[in-house]
Amino acid sequence: MPDVIVASARSLPLLLAIASLLTPGARxxxxxxxxxxxxxxxxxxxxxxxxxxxxxxxxxxxxxxxxxxxxxxxxxxxxxxxxxxxxxxxxxxxxxxxxxxxxxxxxxGQLALWSRQPGYVDAEGRVLARNDWQHLAIANPKLAPYGQAAMETLARMGLTDQVQGRVVQGENIAQAYQFVASGNAELGFVALSQVMQGGQLRAGSAWIVPADMHRPxxxxxxxxxxxxxxxxxxxxxxxxxxxxxxxxxxxxxxxx
Missing domain, CATH: 3.40.190.10 (Periplasmic binding protein-like II)
Known part of the structure; x- marks a missing residue:
C-alpha cells in the first residue's frame, strides 16, 4: 500500500498538467x-x-x-x-x-427600404416616388456597400434626380438606420438584418429590394x-x- 501512495504522489504533477490541457478555456x-x-x-x-x-x-x-x-x-x-x-x-x-x-x-446581404411607421412603405417601393416625405437616409456610398446598393436601386428606378435633394447620408448603415429609427428621416435604405429577426419584421414597414436591382x-x-x-x-x-x-x-x- 505505501508503494502505491508514493507512485500516485509522484505522478500528480503530470496528471495535473494533463488535466489543465483538457480543461475548457485553458488554452x-x-x-x-x-x-x-x-x-x-x-x-x-x-x-x-x-x-x-x-x-x-x-x-x-x-x-x-x-x-x-x-x-x-x-x-x-x-x-x-x-x-x-x-x-x-x-x-x-x-x-x-x-x-x-x-x-x-x-x-x-439584402437591402430594405424601411420606415418605422407601419403601412407606410408599400410592397414595391412606390413610396419613393411620392412627395409626402422629406428625408431618405442611406449609408455613404463611398464607404458602405449598402449605400452603394441604395444608389444603384434609385438609379434603376429612375429616381436619382427626383430624390437627391432629400437624401441624408450616414457614415455607415448603422447611422442610416438611426436616422429612421429616431424619426429624423421618414424612410431609409437599411440592411434587412437591422429590421428583421427570426424571419419577422421587428417594427414598422419595409420593402425588401429585389436582388436584381443592385449588384450582389x-x-x-x-x-x-x-x-x-x-x-x-x-x-x-x-x-x-x-x-x-x-x-x-x-x-x-x-x-x-
Missing amino acids: AEEVSVAVAANFTAPMQEIARLFEQDTGHRAVLSFGATGKFYAQIAQGAPFGILLAADDRTPERIGREGLGDPQTRFTYAI IRQDAIVLKGAQANPAAVALMQYLRGERARAVIRAYGYAF
Missing part, C-alpha cells in the same frame, strides 16, 4: 474582429455562442467597411475583417494585408496579416462556416 485566445455595421446584431449573438462553444473570445468593433480598410492599411491591429462587400477583402489579400487563402463569403452584396471574411497563427482567428473562421452560426445568420435575413 483560450482572443481575436480582434472588425465587423461591418450591418452585421452588428448577428455577430454579437455569434460571438457569444463562439465563446460558449470554444472558449475563445472575439473582441468586436463595428463600422463602415471603407473606414476599416483605411485603418487596416495604417496598421490597425485587427485579426479578422468581416466586410460588407467582397471587393475590400480581395484588395486586402492582393495588397498583402491579409491572407487571401482564408477569404470566403460568410453572408449575402457579397460579404466576405478574411484573416488579416499577423493573425494566421492565432488559434482564436482560425477557430472563428471555422465557426462562421458551421451550422450554429449559419442558423443565426439566416434568422437575420441573410443568404449564403
Whole structure:
C-alpha cells in the first residue's frame, strides 16, 4: 500500500498538467474582429455562442467597411475583417494585408427600404416616388456597400434626380438606420438584418429590394496579416462556416 501512495504522489504533477490541457478555456485566445455595421446584431449573438462553444473570445468593433480598410492599411491591429462587400477583402489579400487563402463569403446581404411607421412603405417601393416625405437616409456610398446598393436601386428606378435633394447620408448603415429609427428621416435604405429577426419584421414597414436591382452584396471574411497563427482567428473562421452560426445568420435575413 505505501508503494502505491508514493507512485500516485509522484505522478500528480503530470496528471495535473494533463488535466489543465483538457480543461475548457485553458488554452483560450482572443481575436480582434472588425465587423461591418450591418452585421452588428448577428455577430454579437455569434460571438457569444463562439465563446460558449470554444472558449475563445472575439473582441468586436463595428463600422463602415471603407473606414476599416483605411485603418487596416495604417496598421490597425485587427485579426479578422468581416466586410460588407467582397471587393475590400480581395484588395486586402492582393495588397498583402491579409491572407487571401482564408477569404470566403460568410453572408449575402439584402437591402430594405424601411420606415418605422407601419403601412407606410408599400410592397414595391412606390413610396419613393411620392412627395409626402422629406428625408431618405442611406449609408455613404463611398464607404458602405449598402449605400452603394441604395444608389444603384434609385438609379434603376429612375429616381436619382427626383430624390437627391432629400437624401441624408450616414457614415455607415448603422447611422442610416438611426436616422429612421429616431424619426429624423421618414424612410431609409437599411440592411434587412437591422429590421428583421427570426424571419419577422421587428417594427414598422419595409420593402425588401429585389436582388436584381443592385449588384450582389457579397460579404466576405478574411484573416488579416499577423493573425494566421492565432488559434482564436482560425477557430472563428471555422465557426462562421458551421451550422450554429449559419442558423443565426439566416434568422437575420441573410443568404449564403
